[in-house]
Amino acid sequence: MIKNTGKYYEKFVQTIQQTLLNADKFISGKTVLVELDKKLVNNAGVSRQFDVYFEFEAGGHLYRTVIECKDYASAIKAEKIDAFLGKTAGIPGNDSNLLIVFYVQIMPDDFVMQLHRF
Structure with missing residues (x-):
């Protein structure tokens, strides 16, 4: 099995977010x-990595979104969310202009691989 x-x-x-943003009338x-x-x-000058990120300006404000993606076979522990x-x-x-999103997918790996082939 593939890791x-x-x-x-x-x-x-990323594809879902890009599609939603492309269709959004607000922007x-x-x-x-x-x-x-x-x-x-x-x-503090420390570089932090985020799985998915986008920003846009609307109404004179900069809106930024950071997304953490977790593709696990079991429930996510609170420590992951806290981190x-x-x-x-x-x-x-x-x-108030930074949206923090946590995407969680809990499915067997073989089903996930089938989803991504389409």
Whole structure:
């Protein structure tokens, strides 16, 4: 069996987000790039990696979204969520304009691989 690195799921989430943003009337006319493996530097100068990231400006405000993807065969422990929230602390602009999303997919690997073949 192929080792699940989570990269297929991250790409899947990126594709979903890009499709939703392309269809969004609120930000129509703007090009929004959904990035994989985005590195952001926090206020302490430490580089932090996020699985999926995008930003756009609307109404004079910059809106940023960071997404952590977890493709596990079992439930996610609270420590993983706490670690993700801790990772976002100190990111410049981490206020009401930073949306923090945690995508979780819990399925057997063989089913996930079938989904990504389409």
